[in-house]
Amino acid sequence: MTRHNLNDLWVFISVAREGNFTRAAARLGVSPSAVSQAIAGLEERLKIRLLTRNTRSVSLTSAGQILFESVLDPLETVSNKLDELAELRERPAGTVRITCGDFVLQDLLLPKLAPVLKQYPDIKIEFDINYGLRDIVADRFDAGVRFNETVEKDMIAIPIGAEQRMAAVASPDYIRQHSVPITPRDLVHHNCINIRMPTYEKLYAWEFEKEGKKLNIHVDGQLIFNTSTHIVAAAVSGLGIAFLPEEEFSPYIEQDKLVKMLEDWCPPFPGYHLYYPSRRQPSAAFSLVINALKI
Numbered sequence: 680m681t682r683h684n685l686n687d688l689w690v691f692i693s694v695a696r697e698g699n700f701t702r703a704a705a706r707l708g709v710s711p712s713a714v715s716q717a718i719a720g721l722e723e724r725l726k727i728r729l730l731t732r733n734t735r736s737v738s739l740t741s742a743g744q745i746l747f748e749s750v751l752d753p754l755e756t757v758s759n760k761l762d763e764l765a766e767l768r769e770r771p772a773g774t775v776r777i778t779c780g781d782f783v784l785q786d787l788l789l790p791k792l793a794p795v796l797k798q799y800p801d802i803k804i805e806f807d808i809n810y811g812l813r814d815i816v817a818d819r820f821d822a823g824v825r826f827n828e829t830v831e832k833d834m835i836a837i838p839i840g841a842e843q844r845m846a847a848v849a850s851p852d853y854i855r856q857h858s859v860p861i862t863p864r865d866l867v868h869h870n871c872i873n874i875r876m877p878t879y880e881k882l883y884a885w886e887f888e889k890e891g892k893k894l895n896i897h898v899d900g901q902l903i904f905n906t907s908t909h910i911v912a913a914a915v916s917g918l919g920i921a922f923l924p925e926e927e928f929s930p931y932i933e934q935d936k937l938v939k940m941l942e943d944w945c946p947p948f949p950g951y952h953l954y955y956p957s958r959r960q961p962s963a964a965f966s967l968v969i970n971a972l973k974i
Contacts, residue, residue: 685757688750690717691729695747696817698736762962771963772801778813779806779824782907782927783951787840788824788972795971802964810876810905815955821965822955830954839972840950845886846925847945848937852917860920863887863896863944870919871898872910885922887944894944898922 693703694714704711722729729743739747762773779788784806792804807813807820815823826843830836847860853870860866866885874883882903884895900919904910907923914921914928915936921928925945931937953972955961961969 687717687721688754690714691721692751694718694737695739770801771799771967773962773964774803774805775965775968776805776820777822778809778815778820780810781808783824787951791971795967822953824951824953827949827952830952833957834954835957836952836954837973839953839974842947843950844925844947845922845945846928846939847920847922847941848914848928848939849920850915850917851938854938859940863894863941866896866898871900872913872919872921873900873903874910875903875905888946889944
């Protein structure tokens, strides 16, 4: 029976996930040539083509798809067991990978996790700033942070922040030059600052609710961003009406640089949740992260 290098199988899985040799190499921390050699060696030993290559990307052959589906779960299991063995050390250690937005990272996660990092120097935390609805299982994240309503039902979701409210805001200068919207429908006549959702590659429809009546409004304007930080800055500069969780605007509202509107259409809702797969056995390092974040 031919024995295969497990590292080559991990390389194959990374290439299959990324659809690109260069991105897979970056994720693995090796050179693209090393990735190419590992795949070539694996295909040579198996005597079958696993990947179809072109100038821009690679895709799985039918044989490659069978191999990918066959080895993914067993390799994940082995990896998790090795992590568990590592946790038998005296001090918790290892890397915890979390995907989240930039505001929640700065305002909520870092302040709560700083004491953990100082107390346990062998723990590393990798943050992925992303506004898409990442598949944390496929992308091998330990956890993600989202509002509870967007978390899949098969995930464990732990509240880590207070209730939230959305807020529509504009600068005093913008309000002086334009009429104040009375209902969400009035926003279609305003210069609104949009955000494009990377998961769907569409512009976010602003979500309002009043007395149980929900209303989604597709707005238009001169500016479109894919992160919230720039939306706040544009609103403060008087470039239009912005719509985000109220806490992202709070410092500027307190300084009278931004003014809230349509408040009766913005009820409170459950705040940020840390979520992770229900089938995963948390490592000691990840358990420390959970305990530090939960409320």
